[in-house]
Each structure stands twice: as C-alpha cells, then as structure tokens.
Amino acid sequence: MKIGSIELASPYVVAPMAGMTDTAFRRLVKRHGGCGLVVTEMVSSEGLVRGIDRTLEYAEYTEEERPVSIQIFGGDPPKMAAAARIVQDMGADIVDINMGCPVPKIAKHNAGCSLMREPDHAARVVEAMVDAVTIPVTVKMRAGWKDNERNAPVLAKMVQEAGASAVTIHGRTAEQSYSGWADWELVRQVAGDLKIPVLGSGDCVEPEQIVERMNTGVSGVLVGRGVLRNPWILAQAADIAAGRAPRTVTMAERGLFLLDYIDLLLDEREHEQQGFRHLAPGVPQTSAPASGHERWVINKLRALCAWYSKGLDSGSHLRISVNSAENVAQLRHIIDSFFMTAQATV
Numbered sequence: 001m002k003i004g005s006i007e008l009a010s011p012y013v014v015a016p017m018a019g020m021t022d023t024a025f026r027r028l029v030k031r032h033g034g035c036g037l038v039v040t041e042m043v044s045s046e047g048l049v050r051g052i053d054r055t056l057e058y059a060e061y062t063e064e065e066r067p068v069s070i071q072i073f074g075g076d077p078p079k080m081a082a083a084a085r086i087v088q089d090m091g092a093d094i095v096d097i098n099m100g101c102p103v104p105k106i107a108k109h110n111a112g113c114s115l116m117r118e119p120d121h122a123a124r125v126v127e128a129m130v131d132a133v134t135i136p137v138t139v140k141m142r143a144g145w146k147d148n149e150r151n152a153p154v155l156a157k158m159v160q161e162a163g164a165s166a167v168t169i170h171g172r173t174a175e176q177s178y179s180g181w182a183d184w185e186l187v188r189q190v191a192g193d194l195k196i197p198v199l200g201s202g203d204c205v206e207p208e209q210i211v212e213r214m215n216t217g218v219s220g221v222l223v224g225r226g227v228l229r230n231p232w233i234l235a236q237a238a239d240i241a242a243g244r245a246p247r248t249v250t251m252a253e254r255g256l257f258l259l260d261y262i263d264l265l266l267d268e269r270e271h272e273q274q275g276f277r278h279l280a281p282g283v284p285q286t287s288a289p290a291s292g293h294e295r296w297v298i299n300k301l302r303a304l305c306a307w308y309s310k311g312l313d314s315g316s317h318l319r320i321s322v323n324s325a326e327n328v329a330q331l332r333h334i335i336d337s338f339f340m341t342a343q344a345t346v
C-alpha cells in the first residue's frame with residue numbers, strides 16, 4: 001500500500017492516541033512486527049508554530065519508527081500550512097490532519113471534528129497544507145459531527161479534491177464519542193467512492209477483526225485500543241493474513257513489554273545520542289529529562305495498564321497495584337510478580 005510516494009510494508013497502522021502513542025510505545029509495537037505505519041499523538045499547530053509549548057515533544061520520533069506520520073490539529077489554514085512545513089522539516093514522512101477529535105477544548109477552536117461542520121473550510125485547510133509541503137497530507141475524520149449529519153462521504157471527496165493523499169474514517173460521530181459501534185458500512189462506502197487510499201478505524205480488538213475489515217475495500221486499518229490491550233495484535237493479524245496461526249504471546253513476554261517500556265521512558269534524553277530523536281524546533285537537542293521524570297514514567301505506566309490489563313485474568317489486581325506504586329522499583333516488582341510467575345498465554 002502506498003500513501004503518496006510512501007510505501008507501507010503492511011496495511012496495519014497504530015492509530016494516533018493522545019497520551020498513549022508516544023515514541024517509546026510506538027518503537028516497541030513496531031519491534032513486534034506487522035506494523036506498516038505509526039502516527040504520533042495529535043500535536044497543536046499553534047504550539048508547533050510558536051515553538052514555545054512543551055507539547056512540541058509530542059511530535060518527536062526516532063528513525064526506527066519510519067514511516068512516521070505526525071498528526072496536527074488546528075483550524076486556521078495559514079497556521080496549519082506553517083505547522084505542516086515544520087513537520088516536513090522535522091523529516092516526517094506524512095502529515096496528518098485531525099478532523100476527528102470530539103473533545104470540546106479542541107472543537108471550540110474550530111479544530112478536530114468540528115472542522116467537519118464546515119466542509120468548505122476543512123477543504124481550505126487541506127489545500128493550504130498541500131500547497132505548503134511536498135510530503136503527503138492525509139486526513140483522519142469521523143463519520144460526521146452529529147448522528148444526523150454523517151457527512152464523511154461528502155467531505156472525504158472534498159479533501160481528495162483538495163489534494164489529500166489518503167483519508168482515514170473512524171466510523172463514529174463526535175456525538176457518539178466512543179459509545180456504540182463504528183459504522184464500517186459507511187467506511188466501505190467511502191472506500192468505494194474515492195480514488196486515494198481510504199483507511200478504516202474502529203473496534204478492532206482481535207487480530208481476526210483487522211483482517212476481516214480489510215474486506216470492506218479499505219487500503220488499511222488503524223488499530224487504537226486493540227494495540228493498547230495487545231501490542232502484538234498487528235503482528236497476529238499479519239500472521240492470519242499470511243495463512244499462519246497467529247503467534248501466541250506468553251505472560252512473561254507481556255510483562256517484558258511493560259519492563260521495556262519503563263526502560264525506554266526512563267532513558268528518554270538520558271542516554272540518547274545526538275540526533276537519535278527528531279526534535280521539533282525549540283526543543284534543545286541536549287535537554288535533560290525534566291524533574292519529576294520518574295513520576296511521569298509511573299503515570300505513563302498507569303495510563304497504559306488501564307488498557308493493557310483488560311482481558312487478563314486478575315487484570316483489575318494488576319491495575320490496582322500499578323496505581324499504588326510509588327516508585328519505579330515498586331512498579332518493576334509488581335510487573336515481575338504478576339507476569340513472570342504465570343506461564344499462561346493470552
């Protein structure tokens with residue numbers, strides 16, 4: 001599958017997830033296989049352009065993750081164009097526009113999914129970005145803003161006309177937020193209508209579902225919460241698509257994933273060589289880890305374990321223990337005793 005000139009080795013993609021899909025997490029998922037593209041957490045166009053916001057760190061990525069798409073949000077065409085140029089200058093492969101975020105804090109700035117309420121304006125944002133960069137510009141949208149305004153089929157055509165290289169549809173409306181189910185019939189319709197690649201997103205929590213959704217005519221599938229629960233899900237989907245049995249994952253391997261995640265997070269800016277991380281402008285190459293780094297690592301693990309523990313026997317015990325950990329040593333011990341003594345696969 002190709003997005004513009006960017007070749008993806010697999011059609012399975014790690015969906016952008018604010019607070020979750022940081023560079024460490026993306027690297028680890030990529031190492032486990034089956035992943036054709038990773039997308040950063042959404043990054044504010046305003047923050048990128050002003051170069052003052054610590055949220056610039058959300059745009060950071062490492063070579064190992066390529067191809068990488070940096071997702072930006074905003075509603076002002078010139079600012080989004082300027083932010084797209086920064087993304088291009090950072091060496092990213094793709095710049096993606098967030099037209100899906102339903103959160104009022106974002107929507108009230110005419111960004112995220114509220115762009116779907118003004119299709120002409122949304123198309124102007126795309127056009128301005130396409131004019132500003134040579135890398136592919138892609139769009140991630142929902143089915144629509146409201147349940148009775150499901151205009152993704154119309155807007156998807158408009159953004160194609162405006163020069164977008166691919167469109168992803170998360171088949172829920174902003175009104176639905178994360179309730180109900182993603183409408184894959186609507187995704188199928190858009191995939192049939194467009195010339196550019198259309199990717200689908202929503203509710204793939206088993207590897208079989210990812211493979212099955214490819215039959216809707218999409219060029220690729222983004223997996224969000226399913227990857228947080230099971231970072232091997234894309235590799236397992238690739239196994240199934242290739243006619244193999246999906247790989248089994250032992251409890252020890254699952255524990256190791258969390259320990260590796262802790263190590264990568266702790267290492268951030270500590271033991272990294274010059275140039276290891278592609279930085280946004282304004283972030284010093286040598287910046288030391290912020291004070292409170294260990295607390296940040298603990299919070300990151302808490303956030304991941306809220307998803308990761310789902311579907312595990314005694315998962316709620318893991319969640320409660322991780323939430324009570326006061327330092328990284330305790331965290332490691334909790335993970336060791338939960339996963340390393342068990343032999344089961346999940």
Ligand SMILES: Cc1cc2nc3c(=O)[nH]c(=O)nc-3n(C[C@H](O)[C@H](O)[C@H](O)COP(=O)(O)O)c2cc1C
Pocket residue numbers: 015016017018019020041042071098099100101140170201202203204222223224225226
């Ligand atoms: C915690 C969380 C954060 C998310 N953040 C973003 C985001 O920053 N940008 C975006 O386009 N979508 C975001 N999403 C939506 C996902 O990319 C995805 O489209 C949605 O969760 C449906 O797919 P899933 O059922 O596989 O999770 C987020 C979803 C979750 C659960």
